[in-house]
Amino acid sequence: MASKPGVLTDWPWKSLGSFKYVVLAPWVIHSVYSFVTREETEKDLGNFLVLPFLLSRALHDQLWISLSRHRTAKGNNRIVDKSIDFEQVDRERNWDDQILLNGILFYIALAIIPGGYQIPMWRTDGVVLTALLHMGPVEFLYYWLHRALHHHFLYSRYHSHHHSSIVTEPITFVHRIFCNYTFVWDL
Template sequence: MATKPGILTDWPWTPLGRFKYVILAPWAIHSTYSFIVKDKSERSLSLFLIFPFLLWRMLHNQIWISLSRYWTAKGKNSIVDKSIEFEQVDRESNWDDQILLSGALFYLVSKTLTQAENLPLWRTDGVIMTILLHSGPVEFLYYWLHRALHHHYLYSRYHSHHHSSIATEPITC
């Protein structure tokens, strides 16, 4: 946790504990029900696939976390000759909260923007636009926002948590 936690330090569903996944249940049930019950012209494949993609992303992250901890425990390719401490594991146990946030945002956007309901599975111009937006403005903003987090006020309230891990792993970021 940050040395002086600021506002919005905790996720809104933190009080739910291990039951935090319940926040996606209504959307996942609704999208599955709509996909099964509605006829082909009204089905929304993009809305239906949000939940399986989120599950895939969680599994993918868990595989990399497990591999990283295995390699750290093995100790052959470590940069720092220290093992992962239990405090670090506990501190970084909320790695899936950003996946829950992106899932909630995907469901909200797909329900509020009607043109986002029946998206095609593949469009080359969309892929190129995504690559250009990510390599241009997104990386630029990420760099400057990360530099801003190193300002003393923001660092002590939000970013010190990130730098308190000595043995880094994929979820340390």
């Protein structure tokens, strides 16, 4: 925990504990119901595929976490000659909260976009634009925000928690980089 926890230190669904996934239930139920009951020309495949996308991302993250912990336990290729302790594992156990936030943002965005079911699944110009936006403004903002987080006021309230992990893992980089509501543009 940060030495002086800030206002947005905890996720809004922290009090739900293991039941935190229920926050996505209304959107998941709505998207499945809409997909099943609508006519073929109005089915929103993008909205329907949000949950499988989130599940695949969680599985992907869990595979990398498991591989990383296995390699750390084995002792090969360690950056720091120290094994991961239970305190760090407990501190970083909420790595999937960012996936929940992504799900909420995806469902809200798809609800706001008018005629969202008509958006094509793949557009090359969209991929190029996304890559350019990520390489330009996103990385620029990420760099300067990270530098700002090293200022004493923000560091003691939010960022010190991130630097308290000695043994680096794939989830260490997203763990409380800023509040817990990390970089929406890095979704």
